[in-house]
Amino acid sequence: xxxxxxxxxxxxxxxxxxxxxxxxxxxxxxxxxxxxxxxxxxxxxxxxxxxxxxxxxxxxxxxxxxxxxxxxxxxxxxxxxxxxxxxxxxxxxxxxxxxxxxxxxxxxxxxxxxxxxxxxxxxxxxxxxxxxxxxxxxxxxxxxxxxxxxxxxxxxxxxxxxxxxxxxxxxxxxxxxxxxxxxxxxxxxxxxxxxxxxxxxxxxxxxxxxxxxxxxxxxxxxxxxxxxxxxxxxxxxxxxxxxxxxxxxxxxxxxxxxxxxxxxxxxxxxxxxxxxxxxxxxxxxxxxxxxxxxxxxxxxxxxxxxxxxxxxxxxxxxxxxxxxxxxxxxxxxxxxxxxxxxxxxxxxxxxxxxxxxxxxxx
Numbered sequence: 001x002x003x004x005x006x007x008x009x010x011x012x013x014x015x016x017x018x019x020x021x022x023x024x025x026x027x028x029x030x031x032x033x034x035x036x037x038x039x040x041x042x043x044x045x046x047x048x049x050x051x052x053x054x055x056x057x058x059x060x061x062x063x064x065x066x067x068x069x070x071x072x073x074x075x076x077x078x079x080x081x082x083x084x085x086x087x088x089x090x091x092x093x094x095x096x097x098x099x100x101x102x103x104x105x106x107x108x109x110x111x112x113x114x115x116x117x118x119x120x121x122x123x124x125x126x127x128x129x130x131x132x133x134x135x136x137x138x139x140x141x142x143x144x145x146x147x148x149x150x151x152x153x154x155x156x157x158x159x160x161x162x163x164x165x166x167x168x169x170x171x172x173x174x175x176x177x178x179x180x181x182x183x184x185x186x187x188x189x190x191x192x193x194x195x196x197x198x199x200x201x202x203x204x205x206x207x208x209x210x211x212x213x214x215x216x217x218x219x220x221x222x223x224x225x226x227x228x229x230x231x232x233x234x235x236x237x238x239x240x241x242x243x244x245x246x247x248x249x250x251x252x253x254x255x256x257x258x259x260x261x262x263x264x265x266x267x268x269x270x271x272x273x274x275x276x277x278x279x280x281x282x283x284x285x286x287x288x289x290x291x292x293x294x295x296x297x298x299x300x301x302x303x304x305x306x307x308x309x310x311x312x313x314x315x316x317x318x319x320x321x322x323x324x325x326x327x328x329x330x331x332x333x334x335x336x337x338x339x340x341x342x343x344x345x346x347x348x349x350x351x352x353x354x355x356x357x358x359x360x361x362x
Contacts, residue, residue, distance in 0.1 A: 004127050005124060006120075006124075009329075010031075010032070013318065013327070013329075016322045017029075017031075017327050019319070019322040020321070020322040020324075020325050020327040022325075025325055025355060026325065027325055027326075027327055028325055028326045028359070029327045029348065030286075030327060030328050030344045030345045030346075030347070030356065031327045031329045031343075032345065032347075033157070033305065033345045035220065035221070035226050035347055036347055036348060036349050037224050037275060038224065039225065039228075040224070040265070042265075042268055042271065043223065043225070043265050043268075043271070044261075045264070046261050047257045047258070047260060047261040049260060051257055053257075055256075057254060057256040057259060059244060059247050059251075059252060059253050060088065060244055060248075061088065061089040061232075061254065061259055062259050062260075065087075065263045065266070066084040066087040066089075067084050068266035068267050069084075069217075069266055070084050070087060070234075072266040072269075073199070073217075073234075075269065076272075077189055077199055078202060078203075079201045079202055079215075080203060080208070081201075081203070081208050081210065082201065082234055083237055085237060086235065086236070086237040086241075087233075087234045087240070088232060088233050088234070088244055089230075089231070089232045089254040089259060089262065090231045090232060090233055090252075090254065091229045091231075092220070093185070093187055093216050093217070093220075093233075094121050095229070095252075096216060096231065096233055097121045097122060097125055097183075097185065098121050098124055098128065100125055100149070100183060101128070101129035101148075101149060102128060102129045103242075103246050103247070104148075104181065104242070104243075106126075106129045106148050106149060107129060107131060108130045108131065108132075110131045110147075110148035111132045111133075111134060111146070111147040112129075112131045112133050112147065112148065112149045112151070113133075113134050113135075113136055113147045113151065113180075114126070114133060114135055114136075115136075115137055115152070115156065116135045116335055116337050117158065117331070117334045117335045117337050118135070118151070118153065118156075118335055119153060119157045119158070119185065120333060122153075122185075126149075131148070139170060139171065139174050146179060147180045148180060148181065149180065149182075149183060150180050150183070151183050151184075152171060152183070152184040153185040154168070154184070155188040155191065155197050155301070155302030156303065157185075157187070157303060157305065158305050158329070158331065158334050158338070158343040159298065159300070159305075159307045159341075160300035160301055160303040160305055160306070160307055161299040161302075162195055162197045162302050165202075165205055168184075168202075168205040169204075169205055172206060172213065176212060180212070181212050182212060182213050182214065183214045184199065184200035184201075184214065184215050184216065186200070186216060186217055187217065187218035187221060187231075188221060190221065190272065191221060191222065191276060191279060191302055192302040193300075195302075199215055200215050200235070201213060201215050210236050211236050212236055212239070213235040213236055214234070214235040214236065214239055217231060217232055218230070218231040219262055219265050221275075221304060222276055223265040223275070224275060225261065225262070225265060228261055228262075229254075229258065230254070230258055230262045230265070279304060279346050281350075282353045283306070285357050286344065286353055286356060287300075288357070289360040290308055290360060292360065293361060294310060295308045295309065296308070304345055304347055305343045305344060305345050305346065306343075306346070307331075307341055307343060308328075308341060308344050309331075309341045309342070313339060313340060314330040314332055314338065314339055314340055314342050315330055318330050324360065326360070328342040328344045329344075329345075331343060
């Protein structure tokens, strides 16, 4: 099965990482968007409060968790009309995305559409199901094709681009005309810095009809729960019920303590707001330093990354940064159109962000 897949991208930058690590002041690793700030005490308390429970968790999640997700989406993003029964916790959203085409029963006759510059797991999931793949950002690129699954990612990883309401509405209309499912990866929805990002389930986009739509949400970012593998998918009740049925047979259950932690995290907006402001401050420091160093920053109006270029091959830029003890991700990880960009993460401590800024501008 592994022969169907590309090389694991992070393995390809080992030598550049070693070069950056050799810097006298130590490495500033801005390559992987992994949280560095502590998990809020409220969440940790919820986790430990049920540590003694010995029984199996349910695949569907507790009613409290599903209601907390519905309430949080309404408070934070204005998403309404979600039935708690149409919320399904997942073992991290990467797991869901990698398995979604198979869970939906897609195969060699089916087409999966992914963004031209995209999180690599969209492609991996399609490859694992044996489906055909097209990279396309515009519907006209699809011609007469009838996709089975269309992935959206707004705000985008890696580019930070936000898709507007009209764009999303056109995708929904197109998908319904051609019988496609739309899976919208919205893991960065709570980290919008400029303008406004909306969910595929927003009434302005869906007209309150979630048929054929799936929204994928993660608590890894603003709740710092990457190590907990805490996410959920919601939207079309019939699609979620189908996913639930298959996952029940597969034993794909989120551990009960993690469900309790998610419930607490979704019920509290204070820690989420505090974390967002930490990233906002780091973004400002790093953005200013990159601009002073002669980089151009494209898109990046949301998310945890600055999509940056020096107008040269991304591996050349990677070496330039490594000489200064800074590690980034090459844009080619995310598709051919990313070959002159690097993805620079905001996920480092204030001290490391300050060090990176000083090295960039000295």
